[in-house]
Amino acid sequence: VDALGVAVIGAGYWGPNLIRNVQASTDCRLQWVCDLDVARAQRAVGAYSTVRISPSLEEVLADPAVEAVLIATPAHTHLRIALAALEAGKHVLVEKPLASSAEEGAILVASAKARGLVLMADHTYCYTPAVRRIRELVEQGELGEIQFVDSVRINLGLIQPDVDVFWDLAPHDLSILDYVLPQGMGPTAVAAQGADPVGAGRSCMGYLTMPLRGSAIAHAHVNWLSPTKIRTTIIGGSKRTLVWDDLDPVRRLSIYDRGVDLDVAAEGETRRQALVSYRTGDMIAPALPEREALREVVREFAGAIREGRAPATDGAAGLRVLELLEAATTSLARGGALVPVGTSTEVAA
Ligand SMILES: NC(=O)c1ccc[n+]([C@@H]2O[C@H](COP(=O)([O-])OP(=O)(O)OC[C@H]3O[C@@H](n4cnc5c(N)ncnc54)[C@H](O)[C@@H]3O)[C@@H](O)[C@H]2O)c1
Secondary structure, three states, X not given: OOOEEEEEEOOXXXXXXXXXXXXXXXXXXXXXXXXOOHHHHHHHHOOXXXXXXXXXXXXXXXOOOOOEEEEOOOHHHHHHHHHHHHHOOOEEEEEOOOOOOHHHHHHHHHHHHHHOOOEEEEOHHHHOHHHHHHHHHHHOOOOOOEEEEXXXXXXXXXXXXXXXXXXXXXXXXXXXXXXXXXXXXXXXXXXXXXXXXXXXXXXXXXXEEEEOXXXXXXXXXXXXXXXXXXXXXXEEEOOOEEEEEOOOOOOOEEEEEEEEEEOHHHOOOOHHHHOEEEEEEEEEOOOOOOOOHHHHXXXXXXXXXXXOOOOOOEHHHHHHHHHHHHHHHHHHHOOOOOEEOOOHHHHHO
């Protein structure tokens, strides 16, 4: 099969990672790098590269050799750039977050659908070996019924000029939730608490609390102000509990056969004491392959285009994440009230 002709738009902090993985992929042929700052685009491909450089999106989109574009510009530009690419008949991969509102995200989803083009959100973590394994474990019932998800993503982060910490960091946690939870189990509402103790003008740290289907709950802690870096997610199930520490390369995943059982049959008797029993079984740490997630992202994008199917993290997944982020923003404005998640997914479907 012929390699897919692609262009990367945006060669700032993240774009060069896309460029490197596209260049390493036999599925793709990098035709253009587009950035308003041409020197930056040139640096990203190297001085002797034959990849063409342009500050003009129009010039890139006019080239019929470009079949697909990967967009790594700031979130507020995603709608305009992605829409122009779709209207030019190109398949599109957009960095997280898919757009800067659910309304914008719905426009992109509808546009791609109308044209039969692939729209993919780069929810990078969903392509890590750890998250793929978590999804399998949940799907195969290894954890039992999911009872809670608790995730911490904190470090000394770059305080972003245009978005708060929720829009910067929580897309990771929310896209992981969307990917690993059984279908239909995702958050129904969001309560958000944020703080700006350094006077940046937007939340620099905060907490999202999200009821899940049944009596389960998810929580995410995101923070730009922490001197230490923590990337840990705990998923508690009725059978087993999983701990994912993304900073521990030798033991990223640990599965604990430990938990609490309540004997419902004994109800009514000497409740408090008799009913609770604790299981203390083994812990296992599954071996995981070491693979760069972005390589899998590029492979999935090219595969979806070639096979004419939706990618694992399609526009609809990007839109579900936007709806959660929007509910979080509304909740912040309402002092942390629980805000139901919007309905634009159904509108766009
Ligand atoms: N998947 C991940 O883990 C991950 C990590 C970091 C950033 N990101 C995402 O990547 C995107 C870019 O973030 P960044 O940190 O690289 O930003 P950045 O500001 O470092 O780079 C953005 C680049 O886009 C260029 N640009 C802006 N508007 C343009 C336009 N209209 N046409 C062409 N070029 C344009 C800028 O000149 C700049 O070089 C964001 O959506 C961000 O959320 C994703």
